[in-house]
Amino acid sequence: xxxxxxxxxxHSYYVGDALYQELIADFEVVRRDDPTVQDLVExxxxxxxxxxxARLLDxxxxxxxxxxxxxxxxxxxxxxxxxxxxRREIAVMFDDRRRLEDRVFRLATGFAWSxxxxxxxxxxxxxxxxxxxxxxxxxLVRSNFLIHEFWDDETRALAGWAGHRFRKFDGVxxxxxxxxxxxxxxxxxxxxxxxx
Amino acid sequence: xxxxxxxxxxxxxxxxxxxxWDELVQEDRVHHLLYTDAxxxxxxxxxxxxxxxxxxxxxxxxxxxxxxxxxKLGLRPLxxxxxxxxxxxxxxxxxxxxxxxxxxxxxGNKRSFQCPYHGWNFLNNGKLRGVPWAEGYGENxxxxxxxxxxxxxxxxxxxxxxxxxxxxxxxxxxxxLGPIRKPIDEWLDRNPGGKVVVCEANRIKYKGxxxxxxxxxxxxxxxxYSHRSLLETENRFVDENTEKGMSYYxxxxxxxxxxxxYMGNGHHFKDKRPNLQPRNGGxxxxxxxxxxxxxxxxxxxxxxGDRADALLxxxxxxxxxxxxxxxxSLLGNHIxxxxxxxxxxxxxxxxxxxxxxxxxxxxxxxxNDINTLRMRTQEGFPNFGEVDDVTNFEQIQRGLRCxxxxxxxxxxxxxxxxxxxxxEDGTIKAPATDxxxxxxxxKEWKRLxxxxxxxxxxxEP
Ligand code: FES
Ligand SMILES: [Fe+2]
Numbered sequence: 001x002x003x004x005x006x007x008x009x010x011h012s013y014y015v016g017d018a019l020y021q022e023l024i025a026d027f028e029v030v031r032r033d034d035p036t037v038q039d040l041v042e043x044x045x046x047x048x049x050x051x052x053x054a055r056l057l058d059x060x061x062x063x064x065x066x067x068x069x070x071x072x073x074x075x076x077x078x079x080x081x082x083x084x085x086x087r088r089e090i091a092v093m094f095d096d097r098r099r100l101e102d103r104v105f106r107l108a109t110g111f112a113w114s115x116x117x118x119x120x121x122x123x124x125x126x127x128x129x130x131x132x133x134x135x136x137x138x139x140l141v142r143s144n145f146l147i148h149e150f151w152d153d154e155t156r157a158l159a160g161w162a163g164h165r166f167r168k169f170d171g172v173x174x175x176x177x178x179x180x181x182x183x184x185x186x187x188x189x190x191x192x193x194x195x196x
Numbered sequence: 197x198x199x200x201x202x203x204x205x206x207x208x209x210x211x212x213x214x215x216x217w218d219e220l221v222q223e224d225r226v227h228h229l230l231y232t233d234a235x236x237x238x239x240x241x242x243x244x245x246x247x248x249x250x251x252x253x254x255x256x257x258x259x260x261x262x263x264x265x266x267x268k269l270g271l272r273p274l275x276x277x278x279x280x281x282x283x284x285x286x287x288x289x290x291x292x293x294x295x296x297x298x299x300x301x302x303x304g305n306k307r308s309f310q311c312p313y314h315g316w317n318f319l320n321n322g323k324l325r326g327v328p329w330a331e332g333y334g335e336n337x338x339x340x341x342x343x344x345x346x347x348x349x350x351x352x353x354x355x356x357x358x359x360x361x362x363x364x365x366x367x368x369x370x371x372x373l374g375p376i377r378k379p380i381d382e383w384l385d386r387n388p389g390g391k392v393v394v395c396e397a398n399r400i401k402y403k404g405x406x407x408x409x410x411x412x413x414x415x416x417x418x419x420x421y422s423h424r425s426l427l428e429t430e431n432r433f434v435d436e437n438t439e440k441g442m443s444y445y446x447x448x449x450x451x452x453x454x455x456x457x458y459m460g461n462g463h464h465f466k467d468k469r470p471n472l473q474p475r476n477g478g479x480x481x482x483x484x485x486x487x488x489x490x491x492x493x494x495x496x497x498x499x500x501g502d503r504a505d506a507l508l509x510x511x512x513x514x515x516x517x518x519x520x521x522x523x524x525s526l527l528g529n530h531i532x533x534x535x536x537x538x539x540x541x542x543x544x545x546x547x548x549x550x551x552x553x554x555x556x557x558x559x560x561x562x563x564n565d566i567n568t569l570r571m572r573t574q575e576g577f578p579n580f581g582e583v584d585d586v587t588n589f590e591q592i593q594r595g596l597r598c599x600x601x602x603x604x605x606x607x608x609x610x611x612x613x614x615x616x617x618x619x620e621d622g623t624i625k626a627p628a629t630d631x632x633x634x635x636x637x638x639k640e641w642k643r644l645x646x647x648x649x650x651x652x653x654x655x656e657p
Contacts, residue, residue, distance in 0.1 A: 006490075010433065015488030015572075016495075017564060074487075079396045087568040089396040090548035094575055096487035102429050106580060111424035114583035152590070186302075188401035188535075188543040193583040 004072050008097040014072045015096050020087050023074060023165075027083055027179045029131050030142040030163040037130040037139075046141045047128040049173065050164060054123035054145070057195055062104040065195075070167055073097050074177040077196060079185055092185060092192065103195060114193040119151040121194060127161075137168040138176075145180075149194060158196070159183050200349060200364065200652050221642045223635065224607035228596040230638075231405040231604075237539035239645065244522050245270030246362040247649030248462070249372050251524035251533060252276060252286055252348075254547070255356045256393040257303065262320060265303040268535055269348060269360060275299050276358065279321040280307055286348035286360045287322050288653070293343075322347050323656045341655050349654035355384055356391060357524070357531075362651040375623050376463040379518045383526050386514065389554030394531065395571075398546040398578035402586040404593035406523075406536040409544055410637070412585055413519040413527070414456055414464045416628035417608060419445040422588050426581040430484035440484040442515075444471045450627035454515075458624040462521025462640035464633040469515055477505030479512040486572040492565045499562060507562065510551055511569040513577070521637055529574055540593055544586070548574045606634040 006013045037043055049068070056065040069075075077092040078084050086094050095103065106112050127144040140163060147158040165177040180196045182189075215236070220227040229236060250269055257265045258278040266289060267274045273289035275298065289297045291311045298309040298318065308325060310317045315328040322345035324338050337343045348360035352369040354377070359369050366372060373380070384390045402408075412418065419442055420427065430441040444452050453470035472478040483489070492511070496504040513528035525532040535543040550567040553559065558566070596604075609615050609630035616626045626632040 011490045012485070012487050013491045013494070016491045017561075017568070020568065079398070084396070086571060087564060088550060088571070090398055090546075090571050090574055091396075092398065092575075093579060094487060094572060098485060099487055102432075102485070102580065105432055106425045106429040109425040109428045111428065112584060113422065113425070113587045186396075186399070188399040188545065190401045190403065191583060191587065192400065193579075 008072045009101055010098065012096050012098055015074075017087070019074075020085075023076070023177055024083070024085060026140060026165050026177070027163050029133075029140045030129075030179075031083075035132055037132055043128065043130050046130050046139060046164075046166065046173075047125075047143075049166070049175075050125050050128060050141060050143050050162075053175070054125050058121050058123055060107075060118060062107070062195070066100065066104065068175050069097070069100070070169060070174040070176040071097060073100070073175060075100055075180075075195075076177065077180045077182065077185065081181070081185060083179065083181070092182070092189075093180075093196075112193070114191055119149045119194050121147055121149045123147045125162075139166045139173070140164070141166060145196075147194075147196070151191060154190075156190075160185075162196075200654055201346075202650065202652055215645075217642050217646050221638055224610050225603040225605045226638055227602055228599065228604060231407060231593065232539065232596050232599070234539050236645075237405075237536070240536070241270040242651060243644045243647065243649055244641065245536070246651045247366075247644050247647065248363065248522065249350075249352075249359040249361045249366060249369055250522065251520060252351070252358045252360045254394045254531060255284070255353060255358060256391075258284070260305065262305045262307050263303070264299070264306060264320065266299060266301070269362070270536065273297055274348070274360075275309070275320075277320040280319070281321070283321065284351060284353065284358060285321060286351045286358075287318075287320075288346040288348075290346065291316060291318075292324065292345060293327075298345075316343075318345055321656055341657050344655040346653040346655060349652050355380065362653065363649050364652045365650065372461055373463070373520065374460050375621055376459040376461075376465060376518065376520060379459075379465050379467070379516060380520075380526065383514060383516060383518055387510065387551045388558070389552060391554070392529070392531075392549035392551060394547045395550050396548055398530075398548070398575065398582075400544050400546070400578060400582060400586055401537075401541070402544070402589050403541055404586075404589040405539055406534050406542040407641075408589040408592055409534045409542060410519065410522065410525075411606075411634055412589070413517055413525045413532075414466050414633040414637075415631075416445065416449060416454075416456060416466060417631065418585070418588070420449070422585050423581050425584060426577075429580060433485075440482055442468075443482070444468070445628075449629050452628060454628045456626050456628055456630055456633055458626075458633050458636040460622060462637045464519050464521075464637060466517040466519075466628065466633075467515075468628070472515065475505070476502075476509060478509075479514070480505060480508040483508075483512045483573060484576060486569065486576060488569055488572060492569045495565060496562060507558065507566055511566050511573055513573050519633075521640060528577060529570060530577075542589075544582075546574075546578050546582075606631040606638075610635065 075095040079092050124146045125143045129142045131140040144161045160182040163179040166173045167176040252267045253276045264277045267276050275287045275289045277285050296313045317325045324343045351360045454468040457465045518526040523534045529549050531547040533545045553563045
């Protein structure tokens, strides 16, 4: 995969209609009952990446977490259970690289009252399935997640499933897009301010 | 002839006299009971959410005959239908047999609703169409209007916004809105054809009283503090992107041209548009950074030249807060609805809006780009700003448990000569950080709580 022309941490030139179309099509794949990769080594490698992401988020290691993502990446939490079309619908979150860095920046300002003190979270990921692809440099991975979040006076469970689109850059698999499908995506959620 | 039913049995005798409202609501302060008392909350569901016009839904959510969407009037579950004759109705989502909700889905298209419990079937105009094994009743139930669904007796739209009230003697909606119509008109008319289409929502719940959100909706005093993380984030590239978003609050906000205005009947308006450069693209110039904005801007400038500025403004977040008492707030491009759950829990639903290419001068490709970008700008504030506000709302609710410390002050600007002006049309203007809007709207709240509203429901004959 090629390196970007513009610095995506500063300028958002890569988020255009072609990208949206590709994104919608790719995340259709993880909704199908398509044959998944049976090779245990490959499956375990992707499982490891998804688990690593969960651990870094639990430990609030956002810098390291961002490094798991491709330079031109997307993070998408749809507001409808079927994913919908983010060109015509508001999402719970739809972030490019710069906005993901905005999130991390905001949390570090010391004035993000919704995360002062920070939520404590523990994430479980399971049911990891890797979908076969004709493109040797791309894999779609589906996994279930359960996040227990303690914040203020309450411990709550946020459950759902995620799709990860991995792409290989210089021999390294990175997350080029993540779709987080919350069970409560279309419901009123108290303090939706952790990174999922 | 429609059947109107006075709802007498529900009305506790002289509720209005059971509290000393003038003690609870004073010129410069209100008592914490307004936020912490379950009995006052119950009364609000009758006096406020029954006694005055309440926003229910937007017409674009039910564009076609037989469309429906569920909604609430206070705590009352409703089915908003566009019935088979095209009439918009607010049906009580309550079976007339033994009371279960008829419809458990958020939206759809249906000519009739069959009760999941014993199978009574109702048309989407509320009429009972039939019941299973009708011979088990001594009379034909479909001939007795009392078995038709109850519905909100007054349902009126203003330019696509559907309101309803149980108060048969409320003035027409246009009259009730009064001066707040002007900013609503302007908010709509900046979009092609003067219209918007509702599309999904950001939804946030908080553990606090619904009025905490309404108190906040006109509040220019909190911005710099409650939203400090947002302001710092949207201005983090200070070398090349200064003065984004609400930076105009940073220095002497009361000396800025923005202002606040009380519009009567509980409605108020914060207008930050005068802070913008008065030109096409003036809004876009302060828009903070969003996914895809450079891509779309480059494309539109190439295709449309000078006109691109006006098109980019359509994706920008209109800097107004148009607050329609008690539960509607138009801000940015959002239609925000406050939905009380209990005295200490509230849902806020931030419906997004997109535009249409009404006269065909934008074209499908550019329209798609503008609307896509408009989605991204709308996601910004709920994610980076509102989460901090609702945290502060929750912590107010907690602080108010210190029940001996009784008062909440809203005295900013009160009694300072030359600061607040009453205009010819009766509206009142004040600087942006003033709490005048709270003092005024809560007077309307008090008036409604003291009154004994005549609540009615209606059934098809
Ligand atoms: S409760 Fe609806 S038919 Fe019995
Ligand atoms: Fe705010």
